[in-house]
Amino acid sequence: xxxxxLKILIADDEELIRFTIKDMIKDCGVAVSEIVEAGxxxxxxxxxxxxxxxxxxxxxxxxxxxxxxxxxxxxxxxxKWVILTGHSDFEYARRALKLGALDYLLKPPSVxxxxxxLNKTAxxxxxxQSLRQRELEHSLTALVNDSSSFEYEEVLQEEGRWSGWLxxxxxxxxxxxxxxxxxxxxxxxxxxxxxxxxxxxxxxLINLEQGSLFLxxxxxxxxxxxxxxxxxxxxxxxDKVGYHSxxxxxxxxxxxxxxxxxxxxxxxxxKSDDNGGTGSVLVxxxxxIINRHFQEDIGIAQVAYQLxxxxxxxxxxxxxxxxxxxxxxxxxRRLDKARQLLKTSNMNVKEIASELGxxxxxxxxxxxKQEEGISPTDYIREHRV
Numbered sequence: 379x380x381x382x383x384l385k386i387l388i389a390d391d392e393e394l395i396r397f398t399i400k401d402m403i404k405d406c407g408v409a410v411s412e413i414v415e416a417g418x419x420x421x422x423x424x425x426x427x428x429x430x431x432x433x434x435x436x437x438x439x440x441x442x443x444x445x446x447x448x449x450x451x452x453x454x455x456x457x458k459w460v461i462l463t464g465h466s467d468f469e470y471a472r473r474a475l476k477l478g479a480l481d482y483l484l485k486p487p488s489v490x491x492x493x494x495x496l497n498k499t500a501x502x503x504x505x506x507q508s509l510r511q512r513e514l515e516h517s518l519t520a521l522v523n524d525s526s527s528f529e530y531e532e533v534l535q536e537e538g539r540w541s542g543w544l545x546x547x548x549x550x551x552x553x554x555x556x557x558x559x560x561x562x563x564x565x566x567x568x569x570x571x572x573x574x575x576x577x578x579x580x581x582x583l584i585n586l587e588q589g590s591l592f593l594x595x596x597x598x599x600x601x602x603x604x605x606x607x608x609x610x611x612x613x614x615x616x617d618k619v620g621y622h623s624x625x626x627x628x629x630x631x632x633x634x635x636x637x638x639x640x641x642x643x644x645x646x647x648x649k650s651d652d653n654g655g656t657g658s659v660l661v662x663x664x665x666x667i668i669n670r671h672f673q674e675d676i677g678i679a680q681v682a683y684q685l686x687x688x689x690x691x692x693x694x695x696x697x698x699x700x701x702x703x704x705x706x707x708x709x710x711r712r713l714d715k716a717r718q719l720l721k722t723s724n725m726n727v728k729e730i731a732s733e734l735g736x737x738x739x740x741x742x743x744x745x746x747k748q749e750e751g752i753s754p755t756d757y758i759r760e761h762r763v
Contacts (some may be wrong), residue, residue, distance in 0.1 A: 387413075391440045400413055402489050436461060445462075446477065458499045540595070545620070564585075571583065578603075592637070658698075716730060717757075742754070
């Protein structure tokens with residue numbers, strides 16, 4: 379069963395209405411995994427608690443316990459509600475909408491109206507699943523970044539089996555092409571994760587360093603992951619991704635420790651290249667991105683986007699571990715390169731400003747003079763042979 383397949387509960391005291399609705403659902407073209415029925419409000423609560431439906435189609439007026447009363451009793455439970463109502467029940471329908479009902483249908487509903495609410499429900503559920511996935515990814519990313527910015531979901535404490543995979547994408551000579559290919563891979567993979575096409579209960583795709591990703595998978599059953607089957611078909615350009623199993627554990631705390639140790643091993647070489655690193659994996663990543671792209675028109679928002687954290691959080695961590703603001707570091711990095719170009723190249727000031735990612739040579743000249751006490755033109759006269 380895919381996650382977008384709907385599980386539907388039809389609650390109505392008229393058997394003919396239930397039969398008619400079940401028959402109409404077949405014509406809507408919406409993927410449905412199961413349809414259960416209830417003839418009154420109390421049965422509806424029992425069936426709801428037993429089957430955990432995605433959508434409840436409930437008559438407002440039923441014997442014993444009304445649909446609205448049952449809805450109130452189940453208000454804390456997950457699921458979407460659509461109310462079935464007669465022509466004289468509009469006040470009840472308004473109350474139902476205030477209680478959180480997604481919509482209401484006049485009895486008996488038409489095929490068109492029923493299909494509309496089914497599609498609407500499927501779309502809402504897909505959006506909610508995407509949101510839950512992103513929240514899980516933020517929680518897991520917080521572990522790597524040693525951040526308390528995001529609270530961990532309850533799922534992290536559920537019984538089941540966690541497995542982690544390192545995913546690497548083919549290297550590209552062109553940085554821009556690599557960036558777009560990577561983003562496309564992330565988008566397509568997350569779509570599959572969100573749709574539950576691989577059958578796992580929870581999943582997340584975490585950004586590590588440029589060109590590598592960490593795929594976390596959680597299952598309460600014996601679901602297995604076959605990267606040759608599930609990952610190699612994702613790139614649309616024929617490139618093959620690399621993959622390596624990093625860790626597997628039934629206990630999330632142990633899994634997260636293994637994951638962090640695995641990432642530290644992956645970062646060792648790059649940290650030694652960067653004089654041992656700053657002490658923050660997040661800031662180390664930011665520095666590597668700056669060193670690759672400081673000659674482009676970049677700012678903290680673009681870097682934070684690549685690292686999947688908020689600009690405010692990256693700014694605070696950068697200042698904490700570097701001792702200076704992000705913008706100040708970027709300026710210093712650019713001016714180091716500017717001095718080199720002003721001394722040794724044949725480029726003019728306008729060309730150098732453009733080369734360093736400044737939108738105008740005037741802005742570059744102002745920044746340079748503030749730092750050096752001399753204009754770029756005078757610097758060339760003094761230093762260029």
